[in-house]
């Protein structure tokens with residue numbers, strides 16, 4: 001075998017590699033043996049649809065590019081006399097793929113921002129229940145306003161972990177007397193809009209509930225509102241998704257979605273504590 005044939009075989013081998021890669025990617029996308037956790041939120045369906053759309057478009061371009069790359073390698077690869085044809089600049093093609101890429105990119109961005117706005121920038125429905133979330137190293141605190149529907153005042157100098165006052169509830173404010181606080185467990189009634197006000201006591205944390213397709217940084221000094229509606233009862237997980245210190249890996253909470261009756265009982269039991 002001379003050198004030229006050897007290069008040609010190598011080019012064909014690489015072409016086959018690209019085709020196998022394209023095929024494996026397409027199969028992985030269609031069969032998806034490893035995929036997202038179950039979906040438990042009304043708004044999350046949009047997030048999943050957007051992700052599938054983005055992956056679908058990017059995947060189509062990826063597969064097409066690799067099939068073409070393989071075809072050109074197969075046909076023109078190697079070191080045959082006259083096989084290397086140099087050309088550059090095809091203005092029509094360059095304008096086409098630049099415009100197509102720009103339209104797809106901006107279009108996906110616009111659609112994504114609409115979905116983002118639905119959870120983050122619009123007001124929750126009037127019947128939404130508000131829960132305050134406060135991250136701390138290394139736990140999640142939750143607070144329900146109690147029967148009066150009002151959160152009592154908090155003050156940083158009142159924070160006292162040894163007394164279980166993790167968020168610094170000020171007992172001088174009567175609105176706080178019926179506030180109900182929990183640590184590392186939060187319950188919500190199913191099919192009811194929930195508004196969260198996300199805060200942090202110390203450093204950056206990130207409130208991440210995979211089943212809600214929902215992740216929001218907790219920023220010291222800010223109360224960030226977001227809202228969602230959980231659609232299925234069960235026990236799920238909240239994780240901290242921002243590296244926040246040595247025990248970041250331990251910072252997780254249980255997220256319980258309950259029927260209305262079960263939720264009322266649960267909250268009453270917490271209130272009694």
Ligand SMILES: [Cu+2]
Pocket residue numbers: 135136137138204205206240241242243244248251
């Ligand atoms: Cu954290």
